Amino acid sequence: MKVVLRYLGARAAFSSQRARSLTGSNHAWRRFDRAGWFAGCKDHSQRDGVSRARHFCASPEKHSDARPLLVWNDEEQMVKDATRKFALESVAPLVKQMDRDAKMDAGLLGQMFANGYMGTEVSAEYGGSEMTFTQTCLIVEELARVDPAVSVIVDIHNTLNNRILSQWGSEQQKQAVLSRMATQSLSSFCLSEAGAGSDAFALRTTATESKDGGSVFVLNGAKMWISNAAEAEFFIVFASVDLQLGYKGITAFLVERAASGLEIGKKEDKLGIRASSCCEVRFDSVRVPVENIIGQTGHGYKIAIESLNEGRIGIGAQMVGLAQGALDAVIPYSMERKQFGKPIASFQGMQFQIAQALTEVEAARLLVYNAARLKDSGRPFQTEAAYAKLFASQIAQKVASQCIDWAGGVGFTREYSMEKFYRDAKIGQIYEGTSNMQLATIAKNMLPKWTTG
Ligand SMILES: Cc1cc2nc3c(=O)[nH]c(=O)nc-3n(C[C@H](O)[C@H](O)[C@H](O)COP(=O)(O)OP(=O)(O)OC[C@H]3O[C@@H](n4cnc5c(N)ncnc54)[C@H](O)[C@@H]3O)c2cc1C
Secondary structure, three states: OOOHHHHOOHHHHHHHHHHHHHHHHOHHHHHHHHOOHHHHHHHHHHHHOOHHHHHHOOOHHHHOOOOOOOOOOHHHHHHHHHHHHHHHHHHHHHHHHHHHHOOOOHHHHHHHHHOOOOOOOOOHHHOOOOOOHHHHHHHHHHHHHHOHHHHHHHHHHHHHHHHHHHHHOOHHHHHHHHHHHHHOOOEEEEOOEOOEOOOHHHOOOEEEEOOOOOOEEEEEEEEEEEEOOOOOOEEEEEEEOOHHHHHHHEEEEEEEOOOOOEEEEEEOOOOOOOOOOEEEEEEEEEEEEHHHEEOOOOOHHHHHHHHHHHHHHHHHHHHHHHHHHHHHHHHHHHHHOEEOOEEHHHOHHHHHHHHHHHHHHHHHHHHHHHHHHHHHOOOOOHHHHHHHHHHHHHHHHHHHHHHHHHHHHHHHOOOOOHHHHHHHHHHHHOOOOOHHHHHHHHHHHHHHHHOOO
């Protein structure tokens, strides 16, 4: 937390105070009270004795902890402001070059480590920033508003890999590896394979117990589409200790880049999020000590499912930030650009479309932070994470496309950022579970609620 706060200027301090006054004052409830609303409700509740009515009409004091989803507390506001400042000052000047070169700027990655963005929820004991998951989502959103590629590097490293080691890692793994991941070393999450995408647990990478000592597993196989692989020093690899066991054989291993037999393959030449590397990673008899198993043998599927449930909220935050970034670019343009003697933003036909997009982005943001706050409060969030990722990625694609329409010809050129946001948006419906997979989760979890008998 401390390090990110370095980015705070006077504006952030002001915002923080504003957040305090909003969250602490309970002013809305008092206004209702003055209008006699509560008094009326109380009477109603006493008259018919319906407990539900009493619940809705409780006294203002009873609601003093209620916080609207998008009203940030002091720390959240500070993290949001600090990240916005960092994104504008340190990321924005590099975006075009990194996209053109399809390469993350090494200096920027170093800055993100130095400023605490790469160990957001990690305990301070291991060099982390000890933030909440909601704060991580705010960081991911604010970075995506400027560059969705930088945002996903931060997202995967935090919401998948740091999370896995923090929750399931041994003390030795935390001391030796998590402490480096929080402060200096990038990581990759290696689940997908050529034949195992949506059906991830059909993976064929094997981890065979070595015959020559017993304390070593030998990994063989190849992973596809591995984000951060070009720069990563640590790889969390899902492999089967016994293919006959199906998903129950899947185990998570911690593998170092330097391991003999680990080879980083071709870097994909992608449509969008080009600064985020994505490579094949091959394992040719890679020897991994038994101490590098994360959690227990056979628990890899659980680790993958649980971390991806959380990661999906991060992707939702990335998509909300992306849509916001596209709007940030096009709205000022639409106020300056004149046709028929007037700014194009003055035409009702334009205003209504922009208003609709603003509404949809806000709805997506609400879904994302509802899921994030459920996670932070220790409540189940799998369905809400799927709602958030599904809707935010759909909205990001739609809004980014519209932003090009609203800019006309210049929106179609590389001079403006709209076309990049549009290219970057497409991935939201593919990685960490395609939209169809989110729909499958929602249907699986929700439809039984209507089962009768
Ligand atoms: C840029 C990028 C970065 C990535 N980063 C990582 C990473 O870091 N680590 C990692 O492990 N993976 C990563 N992935 C892999 C990603 O998670 C997979 O691409 C994704 O899960 C989809 O798998 P697939 O590409 O094999 O598509 P497929 O599974 O072949 O799906 C193709 C289509 O079929 C549909 N489909 C499949 N099964 C069903 C079904 N049962 N019902 C309905 N529709 C279905 C899908 O929805 C999709 O529309 C990345 C991918 C990309 C493109």
